[in-house]
Amino acid sequence: MPAVIESLDREGRGVAHVEGKAIFIEGGLPGELVSYTSYRRKPSFEQATATAIHEASAEREKPRCPHFGVCGGCSMQHLELRAQVAAKQRVLEDSLWHIGKVAPEVLLRAIYGLSWGYRHRARLSVRMVPKKGGVLVGFHERKSSFIAVMDSCEVLPRHISDLLLPLRGLIAGLSNPARLPQIELAVGEAVTVLVLRILDPINAADEQALRAFADRHGIQIWLQSAGPDTAAPLHPVDAPPLYYSLPEFGVRMHFRPTDFTQVNHAVNRILVQQAMALLDPRPGERIADLFCGLGNFSLPIASRGAQVLGVEGNVELVRRAGENARANGLAARAQFQAANLFEAANCAAFGAGGYDKLLIDPPRDGAVEVVKALGEDGPRRIVYVSCDPATLARDAGVLVHAKAYRLAAAGVINMFPHTSHVESIALFEK
Helix, strand or coil: CEEECCEECCCCCEEEEECCEEEEEECCCCCCEEEEEEEEECCCEEEEEEEEEEECCCCECCCCCCCECCECCCCCCCECHHHHHHHHHHHHHHHHHHCCCCCCCEECCCECCCCCCCCCEEEEEEEEEHHHCEEEEECEECCCCCECCCCCCCCCCHHHHCCHHHHHHHHHCCCCHHHCCEEEEEECCCCEEEEEECCCCCCHHHHHHHHHHHHHHCCEEEEECCCHHHCEEEECCCCCCCEEEEHHHCEEEECCCCCCCCCCHHHHHHHHHHHHHHHCCCCCCEEEEECCCCCCCHHHHHHCCCEEEEEECCHHHHHHHHHHHHHCCCCCCEEEEECCCCCHHHCHHHHCCCCCEEEECCCCCCCHHHHHCCCCCCCCEEEEEECCHHHHHHHHHHHHHCCCCEEEEEEEECCCCCCCCCEEEEEEEC
8 A cells, every 4th residue: 555654753664644544664754655564553553564665755775784674773774864863853852842842942963973883882682593594693683582684784893793703603613502692792992892691601612712712803702690790801801991082071981891881982972072061060060960870971070170979870880980080080079979860869969959060861761850859949050961852851841841941952962873762962051
């Protein structure tokens, strides 16, 4: 059945209406006339896949990856990059208006960076599938728990993409490949680490094979037997530490391969610069950085002369943030503490007049308890970095309608090119 695509939804699917019913069509772009096949039907909507493009959009591009459409890692390679960002900007604006009933006074210029080879963090699934040739290493197929058959990946750094086939051979040769379900990737500026999740101890022959693989490909291999804190280096044990740098602020951030860091280091540098420009930290100011992680924003704030308190729920990240502050000579101006910021009792102090400014960088659940706790004498300026437009919009509604802040500016961050994932940044002022 033919349909005209009217827009894109939050998942990057084309939206059409046929006989009054919304049809969400994977592979369709705005303005295109497509034929489609539905795979899910509900009374008010259908989900479908485009089977033919009769009139193509001028913004359509040939996907660079041969696995696009099967692998679930990307959803928008068929759309020109600037159009991807424009679609994400619309998702942000629509969310702010329809959920929070707010609109930014200024739309910030979108933050761009590398569009290929940008994923410095990834979690690759591993599974033995004899019908598909043995061991598979890669991302899940779209809408499936199966692992895509991949021999390359365009969003991974080239040296990691080139390891996908050798990794399949390595794991197939281990004594119990079925007990290795996952590989976590962490790329630093001086070393690349692969963390192999092992459910059973390895034997001497396995260890020798892993050591030889690490030497041959110039990487470091870690083993993880249980939770993230059990990850430890296998070989070489004297490899350089993992770190990324923020040159404008003279900061180097060390991290473990299982720590949360932004996947796109190049865009992260621009994001931190933008956040500091909006926050404008100055000597003598007291600033709180909530959901601070390793101190990605805390240390640049301290480098500008302000006193910063970083708050994070993960005790191990708090400890490593303190180590980073000391290593960068910023411990006198950057302190860190552990607290669960999803509990109202832990948020009250940040709205009680003790801080001049606030930076918030929460996970997808947002920071509703934080914004609800803000009082009349709360911080005069808030920079909110978001990885979910819906929770940002919800929290923006609280800030504007209940707490008397202005949404002075907002814009998108293209942290994950070729996916529908929308990161954004917003500035609120009294």
